[in-house]
Each structure stands twice: as C-alpha cells, then as structure tokens.
Amino acid sequence: MKIVVCIKQVPDTKGGVKFNPDGTLDRAAMLTIMNPDDKAGLEAALRLKDQYGAEVTVVTMGLPKAEEVLREAIAMGADKGILVTDRVLGGADTWATSTTIAGAIRNLEYDLIITGRQAIDGDTAQVGPQISEHLDIPVISYAQDIKVEGDYVIVNRQYEDRHHILKAKMPCLITALSELNEPRYMTPGGIFDAYDAEITVWGRKDLKDVDDANLGLAGSPTKIAKASDKVRKGAGEKVTLDTPDESADYIVNKLLEKHVI
Amino acid sequence: MDFSLSKKHEMARNLFKEFAETEVKPLAQETDETEHFPAETVKKMQKYGFMGIPIEKQYGGQGCDPLTYVMCVEELSKVCGTTGVIVSAHTSLCADPIQTYGTEAQKQKYLVPLANGEKLGAFGLTEPGAGTDAQGVQTKAVLDGDEWVLNGSKCFITNGKEADIYIIIAYTDIVEDKKGRKQKKFSAFIVEKGTPGFSFGTKEKKMGIRGSATYELIFEDCRIPKDNLLGARGKGFHVAMHTLDGGRIGIAAQALGIAEGALERTIEYTKERKQFGRSIAAQQNTQFQIADMATKVEAAKLLVYKAAMKKAQFQADKKTSYSVEAAMAKLYAAEVAMEVTTKAVQLHGGYGYIREYDIERMMRDAKITEIYEGTSEVQKMVIGANLLK
Numbered sequence: 297m298k299i300v301v302c303i304k305q306v307p308d309t310k311g312g313v314k315f316n317p318d319g320t321l322d323r324a325a326m327l328t329i330m331n332p333d334d335k336a337g338l339e340a341a342l343r344l345k346d347q348y349g350a351e352v353t354v355v356t357m358g359l360p361k362a363e364e365v366l367r368e369a370i371a372m373g374a375d376k377g378i379l380v381t382d383r384v385l386g387g388a389d390t391w392a393t394s395t396t397i398a399g400a401i402r403n404l405e406y407d408l409i410i411t412g413r414q415a416i417d418g419d420t421a422q423v424g425p426q427i428s429e430h431l432d433i434p435v436i437s438y439a440q441d442i443k444v445e446g447d448y449v450i451v452n453r454q455y456e457d458r459h460h461i462l463k464a465k466m467p468c469l470i471t472a473l474s475e476l477n478e479p480r481y482m483t484p485g486g487i488f489d490a491y492d493a494e495i496t497v498w499g500r501k502d503l504k505d506v507d508d509a510n511l512g513l514a515g516s517p518t519k520i521a522k523a524s525d526k527v528r529k530g531a532g533e534k535v536t537l538d539t540p541d542e543s544a545d546y547i548v549n550k551l552l553e554k555h556v557i
Numbered sequence: 558m559d560f561s562l563s564k565k566h567e568m569a570r571n572l573f574k575e576f577a578e579t580e581v582k583p584l585a586q587e588t589d590e591t592e593h594f595p596a597e598t599v600k601k602m603q604k605y606g607f608m609g610i611p612i613e614k615q616y617g618g619q620g621c622d623p624l625t626y627v628m629c630v631e632e633l634s635k636v637c638g639t640t641g642v643i644v645s646a647h648t649s650l651c652a653d654p655i656q657t658y659g660t661e662a663q664k665q666k667y668l669v670p671l672a673n674g675e676k677l678g679a680f681g682l683t684e685p686g687a688g689t690d691a692q693g694v695q696t697k698a699v700l701d702g703d704e705w706v707l708n709g710s711k712c713f714i715t716n717g718k719e720a721d722i723y724i725i726i727a728y729t730d731i732v733e734d735k736k737g738r739k740q741k742k743f744s745a746f747i748v749e750k751g752t753p754g755f756s757f758g759t760k761e762k763k764m765g766i767r768g769s770a771t772y773e774l775i776f777e778d779c780r781i782p783k784d785n786l787l788g789a790r791g792k793g794f795h796v797a798m799h800t801l802d803g804g805r806i807g808i809a810a811q812a813l814g815i816a817e818g819a820l821e822r823t824i825e826y827t828k829e830r831k832q833f834g835r836s837i838a839a840q841q842n843t844q845f846q847i848a849d850m851a852t853k854v855e856a857a858k859l860l861v862y863k864a865a866m867k868k869a870q871f872q873a874d875k876k877t878s879y880s881v882e883a884a885m886a887k888l889y890a891a892e893v894a895m896e897v898t899t900k901a902v903q904l905h906g907g908y909g910y911i912r913e914y915d916i917e918r919m920m921r922d923a924k925i926t927e928i929y930e931g932t933s934e935v936q937k938m939v940i941g942a943n944l945l946k
Contacts, residue, residue, distance in 0.1 A: 368568065482572050483606040484629070485619030491565040 297350040297444070299341045300404055301374065302397055302411040302427070303334040305358050305365040309416070319520035320387050320513075321417060323359055330365050333412025337472035339479040340442050341410050342373045348444055351375050353404060357385060357396050363495045370490035371482035378404075382499035387513025390418070394426030395510040399503030401431065408449065409469040413438055424471035434464045437471040560859075569625050573632035576605065577640075585637035588768035589918050594719050595768055598640055603674025607644060612652055616664050618672035623865040623872075627810040631861075634814025635821070636915075638922030639768035641814055645807030646715040646769075647671070650930075651678025651724050654745065654800040658788035667722050667747055679720035680804075681711035681774050682797050689935050691726075691794060692741055696776060698727040703783045705746060707776040710758065713929070717772025718757045723748045725774070726797045729790055743793030747785040754779030765921035802883045804930045806868060809861045809886035812894035812926035816854050819894075819901040819919045823847065826905055826916075837904070846904060850897045857890040881943045888936035891926035898923040 307313055308327040316322045330338075341352045354369040356362050357380040366377030380400045388396060401409065409431075411424035421437070428435035440459065441452035451470060453460040482490075500511065509515055537543045551557045562570065580601055588595050602608055610626040612618025619625075626648060634641030652671040655663055670676040687693030696709025707727055714723075725748050728741035748755060758773030788796045824847060827838040837843050864886035867879035898920035902909035909916045927933045 364564070364568075367564075371568065371572075481576055481605045482568070483619060484569050484572065484610050484621045484625050485606055485614065487565050487568050487572065488619070488621050488625075490568075491563075 297344065297348055297407045298405050299344060299350050299352050299408045299410060300401055300406045301334070301338045301341045301352060301354045301369070302409065302424070303338060303354050303356050303365055303369060304331045304412070304415045304417075305329070305356065305362045306331045306415050306417045315523050318387070318513075319523040321523075324361065328361075328365070330368055331412050331415045331417075332474040333414060333416075333472055335412075335479045336474045336476040337410040337412050337470075338369055338372065338374065339477045340439070340470075340472055341408075342480065343477070344408075344442065344444060345373065353378060353406075355380065355397060355400055355404075357381070357388070357393060357400075360497075363497075366495050367487075367490040367493070368482060370493050371486035372480055373486065376496065377493065378496045378498060380498045380503070384500050384508075384512050387516065388511065389516035389518035390420050390422040390426060391517055392511050392513075392515045394423045394430060395506050395515070396503060397423070398427050398430030399506035400498055401427070402504035403498075403502065407466040409433075409467070411469065411471050413471045413473050421471070424469060428469040431467075431469070434468040435471070436462050436464055436468065439470045439472050440476055442470060442472075442476075566624060566628065569621070570628050570632065573607075573629045574635075576602075576607075577632045577636045581633055581640050582636035585639070585915065586912075586918065588637060588639050589765075590767075590912070592762070592767045594770045595637075595640060595643070596719070599643060599674075599677065602640075602644065606674070608647060608674030608677075609652060609672030610648065612648075612656055612668065612672035616656065616672050617669040618652075623806065623868040624862060627806060627861060627865040630807050630810040631814040631817070634811040635818035637768075638811060638815050638919070638925075639766045641811040642715055642766050642769050642808070643677075645804065645811055646680065647678045647720070649804040649807040650680030650715075650800055651720070651722060653803050654680075654724055654787060654796055655747070657799070658745070658796055659747075660784075662784065663747060663787065671722060676721035677716055677719055678722045678724070679714055679716040680724045680800065681714050682726045682801075683711060683713050684709070685712050689932065691743070691797070694726065694728055694741065694743065696725070696727040698729050698744060698746060700729070700783065701780075704780040705783060705786065707746065707748070707754070707779040707781065709776050711774040712758075713761065714772050714774050715769055715929075717770050717774060718750075718760070719770045721750050723750070723774065724787060724796075724800070725776070726793050729793070742791040743797065744790050745787040745793040745796040746781060747787050748776075748779070748781055752779055752781060763925070765918070765923070765925050767921075798880075801930055802880045803868060805883040805887040805936070806861065806864045806879075808926055808930045809857075809864065809883070809890040812887070812890035812923065813854070813857050813861050815919050815923050815926070816850075816857060816890070816894040816897040819898045819916060819923075820847070820850050820854055822916055822919075823850070823901040823904050826908075830906075843904060846900055850900055853893045854897060857886075857893040860886040860889050881940055884931070884936040884939040887926075887931065888933050888940070891923075891933060894923040894926050895920075 305328045308329045314322040314325045352374045353376040354374045355378045363379050414421035425435045436451045439451045440454040443450045450463050606619045609618035610621045614620035630641045630645050655668045671678050698705045698707050725746045729744040730742040754777045756775045761771040827843050830837045864882040867882040871877040901916050
C-alpha cells in the first residue's frame with residue numbers, strides 16, 4: 297500500500313505570532329511545529345504501515361525551512377519526504393494550496409492520502425477536501441478510526457453529536473482529527489537517519505496539470521484585509537466590597553454605565 | 558570553533574525535552590516520595606530507543622553519538638534525577654563496556670537486548686571495604702573447569718535487582734610487584750540475574766535519587782560460564798576504570814540537568830514571587846545570584862559536551878583518552894549542581910524547603926553526583942595524576 301500524508305509546518309503558539317505587512321503570517325520569523333491534526337494523520341499512516349506494511353510519503357508546501365517538518369516525519373517512521381517550495385507559490389490561500397498539493401501528488405502513486413482536518417494557523421479545514429476534488433477521489437473527513445479491508449477503507453467519522461461508519465474504495469482521501477490517536481515520539485536513531493535522508497524538493501515546474509492562475513498569492517481568491525495578534529487586556533480593576541449585595545450593586549452599575557444592560 | 562548544535566542534535570534535544578516534560582515530570586515527585594522504581598517510564602524509553610542511544614545499530618542501538626546520549630540524560634535529569642541515572646548506569650556502565658570489550662558472541666547475547674532496552678543493565682565494582690581504593694575488592698572469581706565461581710558482595714549498585722545483566726569486577730589472581738608486594742589482578746564478568754548463587758541484599762534508603770533501585774549484590778558460589786569473562790583475564794581494572802570514564806560523562810550530564818532544572822524553576826519562581834510590592838526577580842540580589850548560577854551552568858555544559866565529543870573521538874580512534882575531560886566535567890558539573898540547587902532552595906525561601914516544590918528534591922538529588930562514580934576528590938586525583946605524570 298502507498299500512503300501520502302500531507303503535513304504542514306505551523307507556528308508554535310507558545311512562541312508568539314508575527315505578520316508580514318500584507319497580513320499573511322511571517323513564517324520565517326516564528327517557532328514552528330508539525331500541525332497537530334497532521335501529526336495524527338501521520339501517526340494513522342504509520343500504524344497502517346506497522347499493521348499492513350506500507351510506504352509512507354510525506355508532502356509539505358512551504359518555505360525551504362519546512363524541510364524540518366519532513367525530517368521530523370521521517371524520524372517518526374515515514375519513508376520519504378517531498379518539499380514543494382517556490383517563490384511563486386507563496387501567500388497561497390486554501391484554493392491555491394490545494395491546487396499546488398494536488399499538482400505534486402499527481403506525480404505520485406497512492407492508495408490513500410491522509411491530511412489533517414485543519415491547521416491551527418488557518419483553521420479552515422478546506423485543503424484536504426479540496427485536494428480530493430482536484431484529484432477526483434472520494435473524501436472522508438473527521439476520521440477518528442481507520443481500518444483497511446482489501447481495497448477498501450472503513451472509517452469512523454466523528455461529528456459533534458454522532459458518528460458515521462463509512463466505507464470507501466481506495467484511492468481515497470481521509471482527513472484526520474488530532475483525537476484520532478496519540479502520535480508516537482521520534483527515536484534518536486530515526487532523527488540521525490532523517491538527517492541523512494534526501495528530501496525531494498519540487499518547484500512550480502514539477503507540478504502536474506496546474507494553471508498558474510490558481511497558484512500563490514495572485515491565484516488566491518481570499519484576500520486578507522487585516523490580521524492582528526490577540527491584544528492583551530489590562531490587569532482590570534479589583535474591588536473588594538463588604539457584602540454580597542454591595543458587590544452585586546457595583547457590578548450592575550458598571551454594566552449600566554457601559555450600556556451592557 | 559562553533560558552539561551551536563547541529564540541527565539533528567537540536568531535534569534530538571527537543572525530543573528528549575518533550576518526552577521528559579510529558580512522560581517523566583508528572584511522575585517525578587511520586588517516584589521520589591514512594592521510592593518506586595519507574596518501570597513504566599523505562600518501558601516507554603525502551604520503545605523509543607532511549608536505552609541504546611550511543612550503541613551501534615548492528616547491535617540493536619540507535620547509532621547516535623555520545624553527545625546525543627548526554628543530552629538525553631541531561632533533559633531527563635532536568636525533571637527527574639532518578640530517571641537520568643537509570644539510563645546513565647544502564648548505558649555507560651553496562652552496555653558500553655560490552656560494546657568496547659565484548660566478543661562478538663557476548664555482543665549478540667548481551668549487548669543486543671541491552672541496546673534495544675529489552676534488558677536493563679548494571680555495574681558492580683564498589684564493596685563495603687572498597688570504593689575509591691580498588692585493591693580493597695574482596696569479591697573473588699576462581700576458574701573451575703568451564704566455569705568461573707564468584708564469591709563476595711557488591712554494595713550501592715544502581716539498578717540493582719531491577720537489572721537483568723550485571724558487569725561484575727572480581728579479583729582472579731594475586732601477583733607480586735617489583736617490590737615484592739602482593740597485588741590483586743582483577744577481571745570483569747558478565748553475570749545474569751537468576752544465576753544460582755547470585756542474590757540481592759538490602760535495598761538502600763537514600764537521601765536523593767530515591768526511585769533508583771540501589772541494592773547489595775551477593776555472590777555465593779555463583780557459577781557462570783567461562784565465556785562470560787569480559788575482556789582479558791587480569792585486565793578488569795582497566796575495564797572498570799575505562800567504563801567509569803564513560804560513566805562520569807553520564808553523571809556529569811545528570812548533574813548538569815539537575816542544575817539546569819533548578820535554575821529554570823528558580824527563574825520562573827522569582828518572577829512570580831512578590832515581596833515589598835514587586836517580584837523578587839527585580840531585586841539586585843536575585844539578579845546577581847541567578848547570573849552566578851547561569852554562568853556556572855553554562856560553563857558546566859561546555860565541559861560536559863566537550864567530554865562527550867572527546868569520547869566520540871575515542872570511538873573513531875581508540876588511542877584517544879578522554880579520562881581528564883570526563884573527570885573535569887564530572888567534578889565541575891557535580892559541584893555546580895550542588896551549589897545551584899542550594900542557592901535555588903535559598904531563593905525559594907520557605908517554599909524551597911517544602912516537598913511539594915521540586916527544588917527540595919533537586920537539592921537532595923544533586924548531592925550524590927559529587928559522590929558516585931568517583932567522588933569529587935577522586936576526579937581531582939585523576940586530573941592531577943594525568944597532568945603531573
């Protein structure tokens with residue numbers, strides 16, 4: 297079985313968020329991690345590899361430094377890493393990203409594509425399903441459990457109030473929830489191997505059957521009007537009053553003053 | 558000279574840090590309080606290859622360099638000194654001498670399960686009458702046909718009873734030196750738990766690293782195969798001293814980790830703790846103390862990493878000696894660990910003396926690093942003797 301896992305290097309929220317003047321994230325300036333949902337998707341692929349035997353290829357689109365996340369995936373047990381990087385691909389929204397990733401995947405053989413449900417930076421949950429549309433294969437989103445039976449996958453899809461058991465013929469695409477599993481750690485030897493491994497680097501010219509009009513910032517229908525980091529609120533006002541009644545009166549007066557009530 | 562870590566070492570450090578924070582830190586206090594050997598953590602470390610980091614891949618290890626191993630012990634010890642020494646004693650004192658001195662058959666039989674973590678290792682040199690003075694060793698091995706017969710006892714053995722494979726130093730011959738004085742000649746042996754005649758004495762109740770199992774080992778007509786002699790007959794002292802050179806780098810890494818852990822917690826605490834209307838971090842005394850602590854920790858780190866790199870050179874060229882570097886790293890890192898944890902308790906005030914705060918445990922854990930695998934005084938003997946020979 298051949299599995300392609302799409303992963304993304306996202307800002308580590310512990311390190312703070314920085315923006316470019318055009319409102320997009322300044323990814324080069326931030327600490328980064330593997331997107332948690334993607335990591336769960338990778339773990340799901342590695343479990344299928346452990347159970348059934350599979351070749352796991354990880355694909356990411358990003359800055360050259362995104363190769364780090366591919367090496368992390370290889371240190372966890374993935375077999376190959378492909379980095380899609382090119383200046384003309386920068387500033388992509390979900391449409392341009394999925395077009396790019398699909399263009400890369402068209403060069404690969406696959407039975408299964410696994411993506412995370414959504415990335416913690418964009419939170420759109422659109423790229424996975426869009427890739428399946430571009431490649432014209434079925435998609436099962438929000439996977440909480442994945443089994444393989446012959447040419448089929450059987451997936452438990454989790455919604456807030458229900459779950460569905462779905463069966464799809466491969467090739468197909470699955471989007472994974474971080475709740476799917478507890479991703480494994482890397483191994484020290486795996487890390488050393490990952491740094492000896494060759495990462496395949498593809499640019500615009502390597503993408504198959506894609507139109508330039510659908511790539512990069514120019515090919516992105518989404519335009520960011522403004523983006524900002526969360527503004528820290530002040531320490532607030534602390535008041536200690538003698539009785540609960542006085543406290544209630546104080547709160548009510550404040551709410552009236554601010555026209556909340 | 559470039560002091561920055563390579564990307565793969567950075568990634569390895571992040572791995573060890575994440576593992577330590579997630580899997581080890583939550584259990585550290587309980588491990589200390591209950592003196593419970595953290596077998597579950599050891600099992601997890603086995604799964605991720607932490608028990609064979611510097612061992613060659615062909616023998617089930619991870620094939621990494623000594624620096625990676627040192628960073629593992631360091632990161633584990635930042636949160637739990639017990640877990641740090643379990644890995645250090647297993648790797649440096651048991652797996653490493655088999656990798657260095659073992660025959661191919663010994664490597665296949667003993668190194669492979671040690672390196673993949675299936676089995677835990679320990680090392681026995683110290684005896685009630687022999688610590689720094691190796692000539693005091695009373696444990697004796699006599700060749701009887703195809704077997705060695707061991708008699709004697711070892712004390713203060715880390716991973717005792719929990720381990721499966723033990724390196725034991727015993728004397729096998731007595732020779733006369735040039736002045737006619739009798740000298741014991743030692744040999745090293747590989748002994749498996751469960752061998753008839755090999756039993757365990759009391760478990761020691763310790764001041765620190767309380768979760769590590771420290772036992773007395775007893776040998777009463779314990780018969781082991783002739784082939785379990787590790788290295789040449791009569792060369793056991795060399796095996797033991799060389800093993801301890803490596804072990805000292807592991808303990809230096811443990812000491813460094815404890816010091817770093819204490820410093821990190823103290824920085825956090827002094828920023829939060831308010832006195833006279835401002836955080837105590839704003840007081841000049843705190844700043845000066847933290848500056849001293851951090852500077853010494855950094856110096857210790859450079860010595861420890863340098864010793865690890867020197868050991869890597871030894872692996873490439875067996876003529877390289879890293880005794881002095883290992884002794885300097887251990888001497889300095891252990892003293893820094895004691896000094897930094899003591900200051901950390903002081904900066905924590907009353908809370909530093911309370912068991913709920915990690916800092917109290919760290920100060921107790923730090924003390925042993927000045928004692929085991931050669932006291933600070935022994936390190937000075939090693940350094941001095943090498944410089945003045």
